Amino acid sequence: xxxxxxxxxxxxxxxxxxxxxxxxxxxxxxxxxxxxxxxxxxxxxxxxxxxxxxxxxxxxxxxxxxxxxxxxxxxxxxxxxxxxxxxxxxxxxxxxxxxxxxxxxxxxxxxxxxxxxxxxxxxxxxxxxxxxxxxxxxxxxxxxxxxxxxxxxxxxxxxxxxxxxxxxxxxxxxxxxxxxxxxxxxxxxxxxxxxxxxxxxxxxxxxxxxxxxxxxxxxxxxxxxxxxxxxxxxxxxxxxxx
Amino acid sequence: xxxxxxxxxxxxxxxxxxxxxxxxxxxxxxxxxxxxxxxxxxxxxxxxxxxxxxxxxxxxxxxxxxxxxxxxxxxxxxxxxxxxxxxxxxxxxxxxxxxxxxxxxxxxxxxxxxxxxxxxxxxxxxxxxxxxxxxxxxxxxxxxxxxxxxxxxxxxxxxxxxxxxxxxxxxxxxxxxxxxxxxxxxxxxxxxxxxxxxxxxxxxxxxxxxxxxxxxxxxxxxxxxxxxxxxxxxxxxxxxxxxxxxxxxxxxxxxxxxxxxxxxxxxxxxxxxxxxxxxxxxxxxxxxxxxxxxxxxxxxxxxxxxxxxxxxxxxxxxxxxxxxxxxxxxxxxxxxxxxxxxxxxxxxxxxxxxxxxxxxxxxxxxxxxxxxxxxxxxxxxxxxxxxxxxxxxxxxxxxxxxxxxxxxxxxxxxxxxxxxxxxxxxxxxxxxxxxxxxxxxxxxxxxxxxxxxxxxxxxxxxxxxxxxxxxxxxxxxxxxxxxxxxxxxxxxxxxxxxxxxxxxxxxxxxxxxxxxxxxxxxxxxxxxxxxxxxxxxxxxxxxxxxxxx
Ligand SMILES: Cc1cc2nc3c(=O)[nH]c(=O)nc-3n(C[C@H](O)[C@H](O)[C@H](O)COP(=O)(O)O)c2cc1C
Ligand code: SF4
Ligand code: SF4
Ligand code: FES
Numbered sequence: 001x002x003x004x005x006x007x008x009x010x011x012x013x014x015x016x017x018x019x020x021x022x023x024x025x026x027x028x029x030x031x032x033x034x035x036x037x038x039x040x041x042x043x044x045x046x047x048x049x050x051x052x053x054x055x056x057x058x059x060x061x062x063x064x065x066x067x068x069x070x071x072x073x074x075x076x077x078x079x080x081x082x083x084x085x086x087x088x089x090x091x092x093x094x095x096x097x098x099x100x101x102x103x104x105x106x107x108x109x110x111x112x113x114x115x116x117x118x119x120x121x122x123x124x125x126x127x128x129x130x131x132x133x134x135x136x137x138x139x140x141x142x143x144x145x146x147x148x149x150x151x152x153x154x155x156x157x158x159x160x161x162x163x164x165x166x167x168x169x170x171x172x173x174x175x176x177x178x179x180x181x182x183x184x185x186x187x188x189x190x191x192x193x194x195x196x197x198x199x200x201x202x203x204x205x206x207x208x209x210x211x212x213x214x215x216x217x218x219x220x221x222x223x224x225x226x227x228x229x230x231x232x233x234x235x236x237x238x239x240x241x242x
Numbered sequence: 243x244x245x246x247x248x249x250x251x252x253x254x255x256x257x258x259x260x261x262x263x264x265x266x267x268x269x270x271x272x273x274x275x276x277x278x279x280x281x282x283x284x285x286x287x288x289x290x291x292x293x294x295x296x297x298x299x300x301x302x303x304x305x306x307x308x309x310x311x312x313x314x315x316x317x318x319x320x321x322x323x324x325x326x327x328x329x330x331x332x333x334x335x336x337x338x339x340x341x342x343x344x345x346x347x348x349x350x351x352x353x354x355x356x357x358x359x360x361x362x363x364x365x366x367x368x369x370x371x372x373x374x375x376x377x378x379x380x381x382x383x384x385x386x387x388x389x390x391x392x393x394x395x396x397x398x399x400x401x402x403x404x405x406x407x408x409x410x411x412x413x414x415x416x417x418x419x420x421x422x423x424x425x426x427x428x429x430x431x432x433x434x435x436x437x438x439x440x441x442x443x444x445x446x447x448x449x450x451x452x453x454x455x456x457x458x459x460x461x462x463x464x465x466x467x468x469x470x471x472x473x474x475x476x477x478x479x480x481x482x483x484x485x486x487x488x489x490x491x492x493x494x495x496x497x498x499x500x501x502x503x504x505x506x507x508x509x510x511x512x513x514x515x516x517x518x519x520x521x522x523x524x525x526x527x528x529x530x531x532x533x534x535x536x537x538x539x540x541x542x543x544x545x546x547x548x549x550x551x552x553x554x555x556x557x558x559x560x561x562x563x564x565x566x567x568x569x570x571x572x573x574x575x576x577x578x579x580x581x582x583x584x585x586x587x588x589x590x591x592x593x594x595x596x597x598x599x600x601x602x603x604x605x606x607x608x609x610x611x612x613x614x615x616x617x618x619x620x621x622x623x624x625x626x627x628x629x630x631x632x633x634x635x636x637x638x639x640x641x642x643x644x645x646x647x648x649x650x651x652x653x654x655x656x657x658x659x660x661x662x663x664x665x666x667x668x669x670x671x672x673x674x675x676x677x678x679x680x681x682x683x684x685x686x687x688x689x690x691x692x693x694x695x696x697x698x699x700x701x702x703x704x705x706x707x708x709x710x711x712x713x714x715x716x717x718x719x720x721x722x723x724x725x726x727x728x729x730x731x732x733x734x735x736x737x738x739x740x741x742x743x744x745x746x747x748x749x750x751x752x753x754x755x756x757x758x759x760x761x762x763x764x765x766x767x768x769x770x771x772x773x774x775x776x777x778x779x780x781x782x783x784x785x786x787x788x789x790x791x
């Protein structure tokens with residue numbers, strides 16, 4: 001039996017929005033905020049998946065620092081003073097959500113995820129009532145070749161949750177990303193139709209973690225696609241090396 | 243082997259090489275002169291020399307001499323003599339070969355017409371292009387044959403490596419680099435000594451050294467020229483770094499679009515290995531060091547250090563949040579030192595001459611020299627090296643020969659798509675990291691794109707935004723979608739169809755993209771817009787007037 005398994009982790013105290021809190025030094029700001037019910041908008045972060053850092057909605061201000069810090073990728077430290085909801089942050093978050101709405105087609109009224117979409121919910125909490133940047137009206141494919149699921153690239157925000165859950169939890173690595181810039185697309189296998197994928201196990205984990213109506217079950221109609229990701233923290237914990 | 247042994251070897255190489263030779267005809271064989279026809283010139287010169295049956299003279303292929311716009315360049319000089327002692331000829335054609343050989347031999351075995359014709363293309367010895375330069379990084383460029391290992395050793399190459407390994411502790415090497423004040427030449431200007439000591443202080447174990455030769459800024463070709471002209475110099479710098487930080491493995495990440503640089507690096511690595519200058523137990527010490535090339539597919543973002551490391555590991559070339567910095571968790575999670583080509587090329591002279599010697603060159607907070615690539619509306623396009631603090635006016639008007647076609651200078655873009663422009667009012671500023679920052683631009687890697695009074699600054703901003711938009715990796719929203727929106731707005735302004743609301747939206751987006759993007763590409767993408775707005779706002783406003791709203 002090995003003695004002294006885990007290295008000693010210290011506990012630090014920090015201040016978030018005026019509240020004094022304690023946290024383990026290996027926790028990130030977003031984890032501490034979630035624990036204390038301090039709302040931090042996020043789209044790419046998901047408890048149980050590895051860090052991505054792509055949506056930039058979780059940025060927070062830190063006292064004495066000009067630059068912003070992503071709450072999902074920044075560890076807490078002793079004496080940190082963090083502000084999560086300043087006027088400046090709210091303005092930036094609104095712009096980022098608007099950029100997402102204008103980038104592809106997010107017409108909620110006709111979406112199967114209407115009412116159950118994280119992007120939609122975020123727009124509401126961030127106070128996005130209209131979009132000031134021009135819509136791009138680019139058309140993307142819908143792949144309905146899989147017998148159980150469908151991917152609609154028009155609704156994809158490229159958060160890569162599907163890619164990560166498939167690789168890290170299911171172990172299939174069916175999904176990946178191709179292209180650069182706004183031409184990026186999630187792909188199955190080597191950009192083959194999903195229905196022809198030889199690696200997909202049809203487990204549906206990607207569908208459940210997808211924040212929008214990009215990945216849905218076949219046969220759902222407007223507003224019917226409700227996602228259930230309770231499996232994730234449980235499976236993720238089981239996969240942690242002990 | 244120690245310093246004395248190496249010196250002996252160098253002397254032996256010198257006498258082998260230069261036995262009976264008192265003149266050499268050098269042909270620039272770097273990419274730029276090759277593309278203007280250096281290869282046939284080389285062949286014609288070889289032919290003419292054989293015909294002249296003159297064993298005291300030889301033809302030698304060398305690296306970049308700098309005046310790329312006048313290529314193919316040919317120089318006549320004493321063997322291995324410095325470039326400023328050479329006689330240079332511009333725009334040399336194969337037909338000129340007999341005249342060049344005659345000039346080298348001091349013979350009159352050539353028609354008067356041909357000699358007179360060549361004379362018109364002799365570059366005056368006191369040409370300001372050369373007179374104001376200080377060649378330190380480029381000291382061997384245009385002098386030695388980049389494919390020759392012995393040629394490099396003969397001019398004192400690898401002496402710094404032998405000195406470091408046999409006479410200095412890793413701590414002393416780092417102390418010398420720290421004392422030199424050298425800052426990274428890849429764009430950020432991070433203190434090199436500090437970076438080295440951070441990696442050195444990580445617990446011992448597998449560590450890596452990476453040379454960043456991805457050079458993706460439009461108009462920049464400093465690193466390419468260094469690699470094509472003096473590849474061993476970069477290998478030597480990497481080996482010294484590896485010794486200092488405790489690494490045994492190095493990677494050079496070089497763009498596949500630089501085939502000549504790749505070829506010369508491969509040759510250099512092969513020859514250095516064969517000679518025992520790379521490999522195990524170098525110079526009978528415990529130090530092992532091996533170098534491998536990795537070819538980049540030409541994505542600009544792969545020059546960003548975390549994306550570059552992902553690419554070396556065979557993953558999608560895409561940045562990740564920092565910390566952890568490469569020094570802590572880099573390649574395959576191991577402590578990794580990553581420096582730029584030019585940074586490594588500065589190391590050997592620092593070790594040989596001491597950090598204080600280097601720190602005496604340049605300005606208070608920017609030490610040494612900097613290589614710049616002059617491009618755009620300037621008479622002498624090409625590669626130059628000047629001490630930090632040299633004024634923009636000296637660089638553009640004196641060394642660069644001013645603006646061609648009777649036009650006037652308007653602005654110069656430094657730092658490529660991450661930088662900004664500097665207008666005529668500020669031409670007297672001495673160029674260093676801090677002065678450029680004050681002016682709202684950055685040193686960047688050393689590209690300088692000169693614009694004359696016919697340039698539209700809105701177009702310039704649009705051009706760089708288009709570059710960032712298409713080079714964005716797509717990972718983070720503000721850069722991926724923001725650069726696209728900003729490009730759309732700039733395009734609308736350039737076409738004269740934009741309103742004041744569009745301009746203010748553009749400015750808002752600049753702020754958000756700069757503050758929220760994940761990596762340097764997105765964070766700096768607004769810079770060309772912000773700096774053209776700072777100095778040329780009236781041009782934007784003129785465009786808005788066209789719509790009348
Ligand atoms: C988008 C982007 C592109 C970059 N491209 C290069 C490059 O081509 N060459 C380079 O040396 N550094 C490049 N860098 C900087 C590197 O990330 C890194 O800071 C540098 O290689 C460190 O070397 P140095 O300290 O010697 O400058 C780039 C950074 C960004 C954000
Ligand atoms: S399909 Fe869904 S989970 Fe996958 S990247 Fe797009 S939005 Fe994210
Ligand atoms: S800033 Fe641009 S290049 Fe950098 S991670 Fe974000 S999308 Fe990729
Ligand atoms: S949650 Fe932090 S960047 Fe997306």
